[in-house]
Amino acid sequence: MDPSLSALLPYLTCATRPTAWFADENALAVSFNAGDAGANLTAFSNRYDVDQRLRRLGVRSHFCDFDAAALQRADYTSVVYRISKEKPLAHHLINRAYRCLDAGGRLVLGGEKSEGIKSYTQKAAALFGSPAALRKHGKVYIGEIAKAAGANPDQAAWLDDQHYGDLRPIARLDGHTLYSKPGVFGWNKVDAGSALLIDNLQAALETLPRPPASLLDLGCGYGYLTLASAAIGAGRRVATDNNAAALAAAGHNFRSAGLAVEVTAGDCGDRLTERFDLILCNPPFHQGFTVAGDLTDKFLQAAGRLLNPTGLALFVVNRFVPLPRRAAVFFRRLTPLADNRSFSVFALAQPRT
Ligand SMILES: C[S@@+](CC[C@H](N)C(=O)[O-])C[C@H]1O[C@@H](n2cnc3c(N)ncnc32)[C@H](O)[C@@H]1O
Structure with a gap:
């Protein structure tokens, strides 16, 4: 388990008063018994898989x-x-903590020196109007800051979260503006791997006996792959991600492009039961503390489960990910489509499941 979270566990398991826990991707491997403290503890997570894990551990989670x-x-x-x-998320959550706490309430921060814990603790102390207590546990620091009664922070004390909550224009695509925000993976650009996949989409579709009637965007981010493939006349489109900010951005982009897409939260589409003619996927390379290989397998397995026997799944991966070897476990047919110095695109067909 993440050492910073381990150091914070006593504050979660001994919650005798109402306690809010802001749990992001770092909490994915958390393990503890909420026990009696569970009644006082409420978790908030921007990750669907974390949220589901916390619920299984008996924590009330949103x-x-x-x-x-x-x-x-x-x-x-x-x-x-x-x-x-x-950083924008860390700043947003320290500001949010100030608003959530009653007078005298305390913020407990955990993290390592290289992650900026000392600086975050100092900024929080300035906002909260009281000195911070910083203690060292091995390589982890725990900072505690109480909210001064009657404090009224001036404008300069709020941490700069770069308007974390707001969607903003990041690019143009086929006459539409794409919106995204901090909190979404690679939020402020079009991913070069995804662009390579789209460049090879038409050629891949020509190998199918008929145009795909249904499309799944697996790990949709702000929705680029679905939007860039809008010309395919698929009657049914589904986009799924495990990140709340990504789902909000994707939903906004689909609505403003007038594209009918079902947007749904899931851990690699785990809640989906139907199969699709076409799956588009740019799996995450690094995420939290999980190694890249595990995630690639998880996305391949999901694509194998969700692809129609006659359908096609297009994957783009970093060039050094050994996709052919990994994909062979889940698909009978693999065709390399494109390769540049950074990314490789593959068409996968005939799922084994
Ligand atoms: C490399 S990004 C690609 C995003 C988007 N498809 C694009 O082309 O811009 C990978 C996406 O997978 C999502 N993701 C990571 N783990 C996931 C999981 N377990 N289930 C669903 N989505 C996940 C991330 O939130 C991110 O949006």
């Missing part, structure tokens, strides 16, 4: 993008937060 609507209560006695990798 899947959300840490937005104001989800975090309405302002009377928590504690907020526990293992700092995120992404």
Whole structure:
């Protein structure tokens, strides 16, 4: 388990007063018994797989993008937060913690020096109007900051979250503006691997006996692959991701492009039961503490389960991911479609399941 979360566990398992836990991807491998503290503990997670795991551990959990609507209560006695990798999110959550806590309530931060825990703790102390206590547990630091009664932070004390909650234009595609936001993987650009997949889409479709009637965007992010393949006249389109910010951005982009797409949360499409004629996928390379290979297998397995026996799954991966070997477990046919110095695109067919 992540050492910073291990150091924070006592604050979660001994919650005797209302405690909010901001749990991002770092909490994926968390393991503990919520026990009696469970009644006082409420988790908020932007990751569907984390949310589901916490529920299984007996924690009341909400899947959300840490937005104001989800975090309405302002009377928590504690907020526990293992700092995120992404700075705008970390700043957003420290600001959010201030709003969620009642006077005298405390924020408990955990993280390592190289992740900026000291600086986050100092910034939180300035916002909260009281000194921070910082303690070292091995290589992990725990910072505790109480919210001063009657504090009224001036504008300069709020941490710059780059308007974390707001969608913003990032690119143009076929006459439409694409919107995205911090919190979405690679949020501010078109992924070069995904662009390579789309460049090879038409040629791949020509190998099919008929145009695909259904399309699944597996790990859809802000929806690029679905939007860039809109010219395919698929009657049914589904886009799924495990990240709340990605789902919000994708939904917005599909609506503004006038494209009918069912957007659904899931861990590699685990809630989907139908099969699709075409699956488009750019699986994540690194995520949290999981190694890339495990995730590639997980996405391949999901594609094998969700692809029609006569359908096609297009995958783009970093060039050094040994996709042919891994895909052979789940598909009988693999065709290399394109390769540049960074990415490879493959067509997978005839799922074994
Ligand atoms: C490399 S990005 C590709 C995003 C998008 N398809 C594109 O082309 O821009 C991988 C996506 O997979 C999502 N993801 C990671 N783990 C996932 C999981 N277990 N289930 C569903 N989606 C996941 C990430 O949130 C991210 O949006």
